Amino acid sequence: MKRVYNFSAGPSVLPEVVLKRAAEEMFDYHGCGQSVMEMSHRSKVFEGIINGAESLLREVMNIPDNYKVLFLQGGASTQFAAIPLNFGNKNKKADYVLTGQWATKAYKEAARYLDAKAVASSKDKTFSYIPKLDPDTFTKDADYFYICMNNTIYGTVYHELPQTGDVPLVADVSSCFLSTPLDVSKFGVIYAGAQKNMAPAGLVVAIIREDLLGNAMDFTPTMLNYQTHADNGSMFNTPPCWTIYIAKLVLEWIKNDIGGLENMQKRNEQKAAILYNFLDNSKMFKGTVVPEDRSLMNVPFITGNDELDAKFVKEATANDFVNLKGHRTVGGMRASIYNAMPIEGVEKLVEFMKDFEARNS
Numbered sequence: 001m002k003r004v005y006n007f008s009a010g011p012s013v014l015p016e017v018v019l020k021r022a023a024e025e026m027f028d029y030h031g032c033g034q035s036v037m038e039m040s041h042r043s044k045v046f047e048g049i050i051n052g053a054e055s056l057l058r059e060v061m062n063i064p065d066n067y068k069v070l071f072l073q074g075g076a077s078t079q080f081a082a083i084p085l086n087f088g089n090k091n092k093k094a095d096y097v098l099t100g101q102w103a104t105k106a107y108k109e110a111a112r113y114l115d116a117k118a119v120a121s122s123k124d125k126t127f128s129y130i131p132k133l134d135p136d137t138f139t140k141d142a143d144y145f146y147i148c149m150n151n152t153i154y155g156t157v158y159h160e161l162p163q164t165g166d167v168p169l170v171a172d173v174s175s176c177f178l179s180t181p182l183d184v185s186k187f188g189v190i191y192a193g194a195q196k197n198m199a200p201a202g203l204v205v206a207i208i209r210e211d212l213l214g215n216a217m218d219f220t221p222t223m224l225n226y227q228t229h230a231d232n233g234s235m236f237n238t239p240p241c242w243t244i245y246i247a248k249l250v251l252e253w254i255k256n257d258i259g260g261l262e263n264m265q266k267r268n269e270q271k272a273a274i275l276y277n278f279l280d281n282s283k284m285f286k287g288t289v290v291p292e293d294r295s296l297m298n299v300p301f302i303t304g305n306d307e308l309d310a311k312f313v314k315e316a317t318a319n320d321f322v323n324l325k326g327h328r329t330v331g332g333m334r335a336s337i338y339n340a341m342p343i344e345g346v347e348k349l350v351e352f353m354k355d356f357e358a359r360n361s
Ligand SMILES: *Cc1c(COP(=O)(O)O)cnc(C)c1O
Pocket: 010, 074, 075, 076, 077, 078, 102, 148, 150, 151, 152, 172, 173, 174, 175, 193, 196
């Protein structure tokens, strides 16, 4: 059986121990004679899985008690509408920072329901940096302030959070979720699509400060009202059972094998440094993001020559380094080196890049 090094931005690589465990438990989960895919979501067994996933997440992320943890569906993209509908009903105003395609989509969706203001943007340089933010330009009576924390397509991340005072900070953390410790108390709401760094596609985790719930706009669809899911323990309807189960296994891996998020951060910093150091010293390849805003998770790079980029992607694929092509809107290459990418995968990629450079210059 062969495994490639998968640098996909999402759905993305999962820890091998998790896949093996899921395979072992596939036929007969803990002696109940069924797989998790087949069992009733109302069964005691599944109740143990979903409650276990929530308590592990609370433990690993150190989530304060006054935050609800919700397991939702519809992808991160559905939250782009749910956020204004749920949290924009006081003054019907919200601030957005445009740091890429996902932030811009969220902003445009919000503008359908309220007065959305783009307080800053890095579009002028293809979103290759995080704009400097001046709190004097923020809307004082905004209902919330929205950021996309890690910009999956462009490879930027906020190393410092905006100072929003009493205005709740809402963050899409899809592609940096569980990659480092995060002080949840600094946010009103964070949410993440699972398929980047946590589990297969089909699950979104939302972590919401309790006092922000219960004020959705009247016409909010029941399923988009976070209160619905908070009131029903994420079991108002059938939850994505299988994905929640894999998320639980991934959280066990983070807790028991990695030793928590501090260790995860060290590992991720070590991995990213291998790649960035190479890019900073290569004559052929270069990173596209300003050094101070570089992501630990998504590393875009180019040669400056489209044909050479294509040749690199093709040869890399033939050597089992797959999904290195950059996003269709930006071109070039992108290596997504999420939690589950082993250090060895990055080391071998860099070796391959060195060799490619030597052969093509
Ligand atoms: C992938 C991604 C999305 C979109 O996720 P879907 O689950 O496909 O809707 C949104 N935000 C960020 C930061 C992403 O990386």
